[in-house]
Amino acid sequence: MPADDTRTPNAPTRRSATILQVEEVGKRFGGLQALSDVSFTVQRGQIKAVIGPNGAGKTTLFNCIAGNLAPTAGKITFAGQRIDGRPAHEIARLGLARTFQNIKLFSGMSAVETVMVGRHPQTKAGFLPCLCRLPWTRREWRLSHKRALELLDLVEIADHAEKEATSLAFGQQRAVELARALATEPDLLLLDEPAAGLNMYETAELGRLIRKIRDQGVTILLVEHDMSLVMEVSDEITVLNFGQKIADDAPSAIQNHPEVIAIYLGEDDAQGT
């Protein structure tokens, strides 16, 4: 079916192949142009990576997409809707979830509770029904609890469900964050340097997990420094440098892209990969 199929305009969900479209996005902080004229698309079912040296604007780009920052120029379209400048919680409810480079867990909450917070968009109970503990709010709660445990199982830390999330090992904390993001049942998952601080073994496990999540129908956009992980899991890679896109291609092409090699290895060592 063509991407812009308009023959069935009344179909309940019009799933175009492009899930995220970033068009000429710019972000200026005072005198600093952190991003300029960045454009790329993410297709449904893809694993796409954004790479680039420190300060290239990767996290700024993520924050613009997820609503933590408002871009100063350009357009971002997610699943057919403009999302640039909209608040983070609204974007999350549209089906776009994220993890953070510096893990942001909730102190004092167990792993399972943390993941249950991620069920917020999938649940309804408001202040009054909760104050009165209406029976349906309890059913909803039990379902959330069950679902949260399943997700902890998926990220392989089910044994630590009742432990305080912030007391877990670093890699396990990342897993809790991932499960929390998945609990929102996203269509697109943004992972901000998911392998940072993980050892080689854990990184390989993470690669497996990312593919497993994609195979369940979640499109993935990740920012990552770890080249082995990026090359292994990505279908497509966008390269940023000094806030500008310099390449957008398949991993094999990126590996041989002269400008990318220059950035990553320095001009003198352009032979190595």
Next chain:
Amino acid sequence: MRPYLPFPFLLCLVVGVQLLTQWTDTAYYLTQLTMAAYYALLVIGLCLLMGYAGQISLGHAGFFGIGGYISAALTTHNLAGVDNSLIRLLERLGLLAASTDMFGDPLLTVHPWAAAAIAILTAVLVAWLIGGPVLKLTGHYLAMATLGFGIIIYRIALATPFFGEADGISEVPPLPLLPGLAISGDFSARVTNYYIAWGLLALGLLLLVNLIHSRIGLALRAIHGSEEAAASVGVDTAKAKLKTFVLSAAYAAAAGIFLTHYNGGIGPSEAGIMKSVRYVAIVAVGGMASLWGALLMAVLLNFLSLRGLFGTYDDAVFGLILIAIMLFAPDGVLRLGIAARLRAWRQAHASR
């Protein structure tokens, strides 16, 4: 069910204390225990805001004052002889109560229930208007802004003739709850009112325990932990904070209404800054994120204060408590004891 386990103990305690005062002929303690229960109602509401949602308010005595003053003013202001269309409309709606004052002159006032409803709605509205802009602030800035709000309410109470200026308002009538059951300071109704107050407090606590063990409670604790992360999973943090602030203000206003009817009056000090500081201190002593701790400490400290144990140094004692808690037990005294004992126990066993 675990969060509800302490409720039967609370029931036993409340009944036990009453029986004890009866046997030992010390029923006069019940007066202070009744008042302390109403103050505790405010404190648990503040505990939800501070301990769970992580937002401070140094203006909660202001909401208590709004509740107390509006219900006091409306139930005492004599409308007899005033004749305009508004009064006639209110009378037709049955919102007015006619009686006679102590000299036998006709007295026409707003019915206590209508007055209470207006008082709560006013507090809710004010909280909504103030909370919208103010809750965008965090930390010191939020503390200062709410402090400013508290000062305004205090000065309004002190300067407005309608609210009795420095004298406050007296001769507030009882608040009827059910036939034969009213919140009043009448000597003969002391035991009844003790149970009414603790019943209302238990009900207020039950609702909050429900809330914190729900989807909303999780969201509030998440906001406390990281607003950015909470928003990233779809929590509308501004809205949740505002609703919590409003709910907490409604608790404070309800406490003000009940206590004003019980005391038969209210004075400006009830809306003062020192009261707000006291409530914050009590929540801190109770352990911030602990409704039961806040309740126990609110009852204990207010009881001691009302019994005059701290003498003229009353406010100084609460200031001292605040300093001591921040220095030595930032998680509250209840947790300090348990944690220290556990550690000692573990060390004693590990060294063998």
